Amino acid sequence: MTPRISPERLQQGLEELARFGGRPDGGVDRLAGTPADLEARRWLAGRMGELGLEAALWLAGRMGELGLEAALDEVNNVFGHPPGGGPWLLLGSHTDTVPAGGRLDGAYGVIAALEAYRAVREAAHPAAARLALVSFHDEEGVSGHGFEGSEHFCASPSLTFVSGYLELHIEQGPRLEAEGKDLGVVDAIVGIDRYQVEIRGEANHAGTTPFSYRKDAGRTAARFIGHLRELVQGVDERMVANVGSLELEPGAPNQVPGRARFLVELRGPAAGLLASAGQVARDELQRLAAEEGCSVEVAAQSSWPAMAMFPGYVSALERVCARSGLAWARLASGAGHDAEILARHVPAAMLFVPSRRGISHSPLEYTDPRLLAQGCQALLEAALEVLGEG
Ligand SMILES: [Zn+2]
Structure with missing residues (x-):
């Protein structure tokens, strides 16, 4: 039987993560490399550890760089994987935010991956041994153009243990909501x-x-x-x-x-x-x-460069969406994501849920909990589909 995610645990995870750098207006200040970002990453590594994953919080200082600015440039990817040497299908996103950002951009994909993994593990499903989790460092580009964590990951030996990458994210645009769709299958990143x-x-x-x-x-x-x-x-x-x-x-x-x-x-x-x-x-x-x-x-x-998502994964996501009975659409992402960095090296694809009024990078960022839970379940099923364990 297909494992089921818990919508309550998903919400609880999102709320717990939102406390790190939380703002009175409901938004989040969790810029990459700040104490709030690092605390959130340690918390996340702890949650992964509870699930039996070996979670490594990398603080890989660069040679020759000293002082505060260099410390902000350290790579803080949180990478959790089962014991052994893979290959693993990687699920995740990023937990850093823009200044005065929202609770969902990046955070949703990471917490949903955590919940999907937890559900698979609790069901004693064999896929638990074939999945790994990640929160990439500085997707938003506090220093430089962004994607520093995913670029570092793809240049590291860790990549050799990864068979592919799936990222769940809020759309950050108005299209899915306007068209009454619950899920979006991303076929390209612009x-x-x-x-x-x-x-x-x-x-x-x-x-x-x-x-x-x-x-x-x-x-x-x-x-x-x-x-x-x-x-x-x-x-x-x-x-x-x-x-x-x-x-x-x-x-x-x-x-x-x-x-x-x-x-x-x-x-x-x-x-x-x-x-x-x-x-x-x-x-x-x-x-x-x-x-x-x-x-x-x-x-x-x-x-x-524009980056096409891996056709085999796009098809798998489409099959999962079609089976779900939910309304869905295929679309290109107008914003950049870690998935486009991974897609240069391994098969990668993305799944979107709607953003209320298309708003993101703002404390007003919001998606209905029902839609968040559906997206999380679809991520789980997509992972099983990709692994041939659906
Ligand atoms: Zn994001």
Whole structure:
């Protein structure tokens, strides 16, 4: 018989973990490397130990780095595994938060993995010997771009004992809730391309220069930004884009902008789509600049690769969702996750539960306990499915 998770124990675990760095407003401050983060990780290692797992809390200081900053850079992955040498299917996420974060981002995936493991073990199911648990260090990127713990894990000998990785997470977007879905099967984690754009026109008197004589870099930028949504949606409806800040020079109300500078961020579930959207954006900027009597320079600033989830695991998750009788959807993750780091080395996939109003990285982060319990049970069943023990 399939083991059943306990919704009450899942809630209790989430509440206990939320005390580390807990805020009066219900949110959590548990930045990677802070005392609250380390206390939470020791607590977690203790819970894993109670379940008969050998839990290692790594405080692997880097050579040559001394003092407080180096201490914050230590790797604090909590990795719990059965005695012996694997291979294990790894379940988990991260327990660090952003400043004034919520109780579920990362924490849910770790506590749900703990509960799923507990249920499997209590049922004396043979899969208990083939599962391991993890909370990765600094997923949120307090220092650097994030994923420091999962990158360290993947470069360590521990990876050789891992057969694959499953991560349960809140969606952090509005789609599942809006579509009335209880579960989301993630088939890809988006890549992120950023372009630095500089439009050059001619600064001039904003009272005496008629519109038709202007070379207005600000107007060119505004036309592009106003049209960006349609541009990337024309490439693929799963693409999104953003311009988060815009710098105009000289920057006075009575001067026509001679220069406009901004970063365009593109997100999409496949490298080809990102490249197409980048080209479409460049072409449009050239066209608009020419129309407005301006010139434009576009430079690639950074590129973070899109990562497809392992097809065999995606299928296993879909079978579990279909059997559950719950409403579910397949979707790409618009946010980054440790799973994309693991996916470079071992089969990996993710399962989402809805986020109320799509809110995350906020004390207002919330998911109904019923949905959390369903997600946890689905994680357990997905693990058994992947292991061929379903
Ligand atoms: Zn997260």
